[in-house]
Amino acid sequence: MKCPRSRVEEEVLNKIRPKPWELEKANRVWSFVRERLEDTLAAKGINAEVTLQGSVAKGTWLSGDLDIDVFVLFDREWRAKLNEAKEIFREAFRDLPVEERYAAHPYIRVLVEDVWVDVVPALRVRSGLEAETAVDRTPFHTKYILERLDDEKRDEVRLLKKFLKGIGVYGAEVAVQGFSGYLAELLIVAFGCFRNVLEKAARWKPPVVIDIEGHYGGVVDAVLEKFRDSPLIVIDPVDPRRNVAAAVSVKSLAWFVLAAREYLRQPSIKFFEPPSYPSEPHEILSVAGPRAWKILVVRYDVNVRSPDVGWGVARAAARRLVSLLEERGYYVIDRDAFYCEQGRYVLVAVEVLEHPLPQPLPHRGPEVWLEERASRFVQKSLERGDIGPWVDEKGVLWSLRWIRVVVEDIAVRAKPRETKMVTIATLGDAILGGWNLCPEAWRWLYRFTVKRPAWLA
Amino acid sequence: MKCPRSRVEEEVLNKIRPKPWELEKANRVWSFVRERLEDTLAAKGINAEVTLQGSVAKGTWLSGDLDIDVFVLFDREWRAKLNEAKEIFREAFRDLPVEERYAAHPYIRVLVEDVWVDVVPALRVRSGLEAETAVDRTPFHTKYILERLDDEKRDEVRLLKKFLKGIGVYGAEVAVQGFSGYLAELLIVAFGCFRNVLEKAARWKPPVVIDIEGHYGGVVDAVLEKFRDSPLIVIDPVDPRRNVAAAVSVKSLAWFVLAAREYLRQPSIKFFEPPSYPSEPHEILSVAGPRAWKILVVRYDVNVRSPDVGWGVARAAARRLVSLLEERGYYVIDRDAFYCEQGRYVLVAVEVLEHPLPQPLPHRGPEVWLEERASRFVQKSLERGDIGPWVDEKGVLWSLRWIRVVVEDIAVRAKPRETKMVTIATLGDAILGGWNLCPEAWRWLYRFTVKRPAWLA
Incomplete structure (x- = not known):
């Protein structure tokens, strides 16, 4: 069956189909990695199979996205000691940059030319049903897709x-x-x-x-x-x-x-093109206008083991914050969560209908001529940190007084267990106050603010 | 009687008392101007008296503020033709930079060294009571002050x-x-x-x-x-x-x-020191925060003859705008007016309690799965220029829809007769939208925003 394609789709395909030189490179790197591993395993007398998996094996990878997944399939008797496999792999690539990661077991990534290759130990089983971990199942996925x-x-x-x-x-x-x-x-x-x-x-x-x-x-x-x-x-x-x-x-x-x-x-x-949102805070302000002060941003500095855990903590914090806000009568328009790996902090953004932080309301004082009362009003305004005081056309004193709200307490109550520090501001104050966030976090806040996806313009 | 003075006052006096070289310069310039005028008048056989007036005559000018006021006092018979005096003055200073101005009659300003000298024609009368115009009265003011x-x-x-x-x-x-x-x-x-x-x-x-x-x-x-x-x-x-x-x-x-x-x-x-407010719009935003979107700025481009008229028009426009806003139920916190001479426009700033321009309110749509209704909601949101649409955790569509208000019409109704064009925005949108105002206008808006005078900090 021929798949009908539009001009747009053909255009996209021409960009994302791997180029011949990419295919050659993939083969070259895979051959190199296989040889190194086979030699090392043979030298140790280990009977294991070095296999290519993932999108390269299945021929479904996108141009520019070359990552190679190599699975080394060990016999059943390795079941209890697959954690040791990473040492064998390290030995095979002693002369190359190597990183350690963790999936079902510890595994390594090795940089060959400019391609990162995952080398993952797994157990050789007879079918997907016998798989004990997700990685054991992978070869059956590859086989299933390749056949179809x-x-x-x-x-x-x-x-x-x-x-x-x-x-x-x-x-x-x-x-x-x-x-x-x-x-x-x-x-x-x-x-x-x-x-x-x-x-x-x-x-x-x-x-x-x-x-x-x-x-x-x-x-x-x-x-x-x-x-x-x-x-x-x-x-x-x-x-x-x-x-x-x-x-x-x-x-x-x-x-x-x-x-x-x-x-x-x-x-x-x-x-087909992920939008590239600006990471310049003032651009967010231009889009948000006054809404920037109705978007609450809470930062929880957390200590977690992995991005997946960080994101999980972020989402849980958002859920908890929203439910506490709603309990207190706030109308929540939208919410989202973010985890910044470099900075190890979670951000929660919540847009509410009301102003979530203290806002200034006008407070009428006496006329300037009422000497004692006027002086008292001026002193109190200064002590309170009001905006003003100022004098109107009739000589009456005024100030804008900050009305307190309880959102700060709510943000603290919503904090995840892993939190070291809580910081809270409206988006507007975070921007003008010079919050120091990673570029990805600002892009996320930009997206949160515009709301409409780029493909719907 | 000795006047008791604080240390602060002595310090200020040391700065503002004219320096000896300033006094010398004042005398030199005044002698030069007097001679030129007397020679010209004598050559024409006109009997008029060249006099020094103003703060230099009274010895009350401040260091750095040297402006010289020379009044030429004509006899009664000149009453009807004082408008012609400026031509005689022009003749006396043919070789120097001269500007024409208007007080009771046309007069000239002439630049001698780096000092501007006003040369004003007036009528010689016997007392202040006989004065026909403010300038005829001036010599009596000078005399009165000098004697006391x-x-x-x-x-x-x-x-x-x-x-x-x-x-x-x-x-x-x-x-x-x-x-x-x-x-x-x-x-x-x-x-x-x-x-x-x-x-x-x-x-x-x-x-x-x-x-x-x-x-x-x-x-x-x-x-x-x-x-x-x-x-x-x-x-x-x-x-x-x-x-x-x-x-x-x-x-x-x-x-x-x-x-x-x-x-x-x-x-x-x-x-004693006029504050120098910043003229950088973003500084205003830092101070105003969300209040920037509750401050309405209306610009009326006007055609007027003088700054005094411009300022008068500005104040009248402010009064009219405020009273129309209050009629419509707006709570006006503060108002002010400004006239920019270079740009020939009037600005009115009004801070109100409510958001004065359209604001976005949340609008709930159908779930994404309800195909027809969802498509209709998306199309309508796009046509309306909503913020969004977006999808929540439950697959429900939302948008923020702009709720219209009537402030634009009010601003147009409040416009002065002299107006060529009306522009209206909140302060926040004016700043982010890149309104092009003279630096003095931004300084005025900064002052309007901070409200508290610098000496009350």
Whole structure:
């Protein structure tokens, strides 16, 4: 079956299809890594298989996005000692830059030429059902996809991935709560091409169930019962106990559905290009105007182990802050959370209808001529830090007095356990007060302020 | 009688007393101008007297403020043709830079060395009572003051003038609506020294009546009846029909009274130094915060003959705008007016309690899954120029919709007859939208925003 494509899609494909030199480089690097690993394993008399996995293995990676996943599959008897595998890998790449990471077990990343290669230890099992960890299951994913995609469908996967990236819902990590690469591949397997996926999605109403291999024999109730809280349920063909779309939040799903409809109505390159928001605080002010003082920004300096944990803490803090605000009668218009890895802080942004922080209200004093009362008014105004005092056309004294509110206490009560310090301001005061945030945080605040996605302009 | 002075006052005096070289220069310039005028008049056979007037004649000018006022007093028969005098003056200074101005009659300013000299034609009369115009009266003012001030009192006048300048109420022009130099001199004649004036002023409650020469024989009712709308009435010693303080507004008087009290409580150099407010718009925003969007700025481009007329138009526009706003239920916190001479525009600033321009309120749409309704909501939001639309955690669509108000119409209805164009914005939008105003206008807006005078910090 030929997939019909618009001019926009052909244009996008020409950009994201890996170039011949990228393919060559991928092969060169993979061969090098395989040889090094095989030699090292052979020298130690270890019987393990060095395999290529991930989007390179499946031929679904995007130009410019070259990351190589190498899985070393060990025999069953390694089950208890896979944690030691990273030392063997380190030995193989002693002369190259290496970083250590953690998935199911510790693994390493090694820099070959200018390509980062993940070298992950896993257990060789007979089927996805026997997998003990997600990494054991990976080779079955690779095999499943490889058997079902031809070159044309690989391009369709690329289009879908790029679209998901463009609208900001690509990635299963907590930061995104969106669609993984494997999920994008399965959607193409299920519906044949990019356009078909969008056309299906345009009509989705959660919970959506997709069971490609019919593992549940069409018994939707059983599926819904098992994956109760998921708006999108895509049964893993290689392991029916697993929902490949478990990470997808209702919000990400809704954005995808909306974008699918808008794209079908009017295809445009905009949907494939993540917007580059400005990171200059004053640009945010230009967009926000007075709303900047109705957007509360709370910063929690936290101590966490990983970005995923940081993002989890951020979202929990946002939920808690919003529910405390609503308890106190605040009308919450919008909320979002952010975790800045470099700075190790969580930000929560909440836009409310009312002014969330103290605001100045006019206070009438005596006429200037009433000497004693006037002096008392002036002194009190100065002590209180009012705006003014000033004198009107009739010689009457005035000041603007700050009316206190309780939001500061609420922000402190909402703080996560991991918090070292709480800082709170309106967006306007944070900008004018020179808050020092990472560029990504300002971009996130810009996006929070404009609200309308770039593809909907 | 010796005038007691604080350390602060001595310090100020050392700065503002003209330096010997300034006195020499004043004499040199005055001699030069007198000779030129006398020669020209003699050559034409005109019998007129060249006289020195103003603060240089009275010895009450401040260092750095050298302006020379030369009055040429013509005989009665010139009454109808004083308008022609300027041509004679022009002839006398053919080789020097000359500007033409207008007071009672046209007069000229001539630049000698680096000093501007006003050369004003006036009628020689026998007393202030016979004066037909303000300029005919001037020589009697000079004479009156000269006879009553010794060197010490001249210094007291200087202190008072500098104090009035420092707190921003020096000058009888419409822009200031404050105290003229002659009024300052009379206050020292009346009360003896700077401190005494302040001590009296600290207890003033308008209407205040000062009749140095007792022209009204202590009959206050007659004075109040005659000068009904003046908060401060200082009978001119040389012409009892005239209130020297006619220009002083209640507001200027109130500021003076307040400053006098505060100064007596704690003398400080701050009272003598006009604050230099920043003219950088973003500095205003830092001070104003969200208030910047509750301060309405209306610009009327007007065509007027003189700064005094411009300032008059500005104040009238402010009054009219405020009364229209109040009619419509707006609570006006503060208002002020400004005239920019270079740009020929009037600015009115009004701070109100409510947001004066359209503001965005949240509007809940359908869930994304309700395909038709969702599409309609999205399209309408885009057409309307809402903020958003966006999607919440539950997949519900939202937008912020602009709620219209009527302030624009009010601003147009309040426009002065002389207006060519009306522009309206909140201060915040004017700043972020890059309004192009003269530096003095931004300084005025800064002052309007901080409200508290610099000497009250």
